[in-house]
Amino acid sequence: MTRFLLVLMLAFAPLSPAFAVQPDEVLADPALEARARAISRDLRCPVCQGESIDDSNAPISRDLRLVVRERIMAGDTDAEVIDFVVSRYGEFVLFNxxxxxxxxxxxxxxxxxxxxxxxxxxxxxxxxxxxxxxxxALTADEQARLRELMNK
Incomplete structure (x- = not known):
């Protein structure tokens, strides 16, 4: 039975979500962490381009996640944090x-x-x-020819 459960867990492991946020990045305040995660999902990884910085394992994404958390801890609003990142990386980092x-x-x-x-x-x-x-309209000759062809 244990062997079956192990095989089942290994089979479904690739389907489970994998977040790149490391435990040492997580903020102690759950409300601030939720804000940081929401902002991170809206920012594109400059290296991966198809992933948010929240999902990317690239070193630049880790740096951006830390910057987002630093700005939140400094008291910036969500818009100010996004403006700060956009001012350094351009609007390319915005998913929208x-x-x-x-x-x-x-x-x-x-x-x-x-x-x-x-x-x-x-x-x-x-x-x-x-x-x-x-x-x-068809001419008389054309009508005769048509009748001839239809009767064959």
Whole structure:
């Protein structure tokens, strides 16, 4: 039975969440730690690029986690902590970039393309649905040839 449980635990080990936050990084106050974790989930690891600093094991992520906790302990608000990190690493570290300045193009590009595609589809369907001029009637020779082909 123990062998079965061991095999079962090893089989499901890769599916369990693995957080990179080390025990020595955790703040003593649970409320401050919760704030730090929330901020860390919104910041991208500059090295991994697809992971938050909360999930990344890269040394730079550890440094950023420590900076976030230091700023929180210094009394900064969440916005001030994020501004501090962005001022040093740029807006690239934000998973959700701010909708201002040059980023506004990125925020508006998706809906803009969707509207243009919808307008194009509407015009295509509208133009296609318009009445098509009826084809000219067949001449007597063409009608005779058609009857001949149909009777075969």
């Amino acid at each position: 970039p701010r909708a201002e300045g040059a980023n506004l193009i990125l925020w508006l590009a998706g809906p803009g393309v969707l509207l243009l595609g919808g307008l194009g589809a509407f015009l295509y369907i509208r133009r296609r649905g318009q009445a098509v001029a009826p084809a000219e």
